[in-house]
Amino acid sequence: MILIPCPHCGDRNSSEFTYAGEVHSRPSPGDARQGPWRDYLYGKDNPAGWTEERWFHGSGCGKYLRAERHTVTNEIRATRPEVGAGASSRTRP
Amino acid sequence: MPETSSTNTAGAVEVGDGPVARSPIRPLPPVRLHAGWEVSGRRSEAALQLADLSPLAKVHVRTSPTSALASFLEVGFGRSARDEGGRLVVGAGPDSWTVIGRTGTASEIVASLQAAAGAEPASVIDTTHGRALVRLTGSDARRLLEKVCAIDFDDAVTPDGATFTSSVARVVTEVVRDDLDGLPSYLLACERSSGQYLFDSLLDAGNEFTVEIDGFPEKEI
Numbered sequence: 113m114i115l116i117p118c119p120h121c122g123d124r125n126s127s128e129f130t131y132a133g134e135v136h137s138r139p140s141p142g143d144a145r146q147g148p149w150r151d152y153l154y155g156k157d158n159p160a161g162w163t164e165e166r167w168f169h170g171s172g173c174g175k176y177l178r179a180e181r182h183t184v185t186n187e188i189r190a191t192r193p194e195v196g197a198g199a200s201s202r203t204r205p
Numbered sequence: 206m207p208e209t210s211s212t213n214t215a216g217a218v219e220v221g222d223g224p225v226a227r228s229p230i231r232p233l234p235p236v237r238l239h240a241g242w243e244v245s246g247r248r249s250e251a252a253l254q255l256a257d258l259s260p261l262a263k264v265h266v267r268t269s270p271t272s273a274l275a276s277f278l279e280v281g282f283g284r285s286a287r288d289e290g291g292r293l294v295v296g297a298g299p300d301s302w303t304v305i306g307r308t309g310t311a312s313e314i315v316a317s318l319q320a321a322a323g324a325e326p327a328s329v330i331d332t333t334h335g336r337a338l339v340r341l342t343g344s345d346a347r348r349l350l351e352k353v354c355a356i357d358f359d360d361a362v363t364p365d366g367a368t369f370t371s372s373v374a375r376v377v378t379e380v381v382r383d384d385l386d387g388l389p390s391y392l393l394a395c396e397r398s399s400g401q402y403l404f405d406s407l408l409d410a411g412n413e414f415t416v417e418i419d420g421f422p423e424k425e426i
């Protein structure tokens with residue numbers, strides 16, 4: 113069992129969360145070329161080490177959060193609430 | 206709605222003119238009508254009881270935690286308290302609340318919350334018919350819930366008034382500890398379509414504690 117420290121709810125079983133992918137900075141949709149946009153949509157760094165990810169707490173607060181997770185040990189050293197557009201998509205608790 | 210129906214002990218309700226609302230959880234006989242809802246009139250004396258409270262008004266609120274409506278509700282995330290009108294205000298999420306009131310009072314609650322919100326952005330929705338609500342009461346309630354939910358139910362972590370949303374029997378459930386007469390008691394709310402399953406799962410988990418089904422309570426909330 114992996115415990116994910118939700119910044120809102122505290123330590124919860126990872127089964128309450130949905131993985132929402134690595135965090136990448138988004139190129140400007142207005143003037144991004146095809147290559148960088150494709151990399152943003154489909155590219156994965158997939159490092160054997162620390163990575164920053166987005167998780168969705170669907171069985172809890174219904175919020176997105178960011179987590180720094182070590183992909184080899186599954187240690188999570190920091191989480192924080194997601195901010196900005198799409199930070200919350202819950203319709204019900 | 207006036208009670209235009211009579212009850213018989215076989216469980217069938219003779220319905221009068223008005224429409225009848227039904228909980229997603231089948232009521233045990235004797236069945237009666239209460240404010241337009243079909244409810245169970247059964248009474249249990251067991252030490253651990255499970256009752257269907259789905260007819261209660263359940264209003265869902267979403268607004269900024271810094272808004273006027275949030276100040277009006279007073280209750281923060283993770284806590285619950287009764288307001289002056291005897292309604293239970295539940296801090297269900299960082300920016301969401303559930304207000305639970307007596308059967309048939311949903312439109313009244315919605316109106317008062319919308320008035321409190323004023324011109325600020327807020328979502329106030331009557332979810333009475335979209336959510337199931339059950340109450341588990343008894344000294345063994347905590348041991349039962351520990352079988353189906355990974356949350357720590359110790360008094361230090363979830364005291365009276367605590368609330369959280371988590372997986373209960375694999376169903377996303379809003380849990381509120383709301384003790385009754387000194388007895389540990391928990392309100393559990395989930396989507397209507399999962400209501401009967403959650404009810405049956407709690408009964409199954411409570412088999413070893415001889416849990417019994419109780420009817421709709423006289424003191425609703």
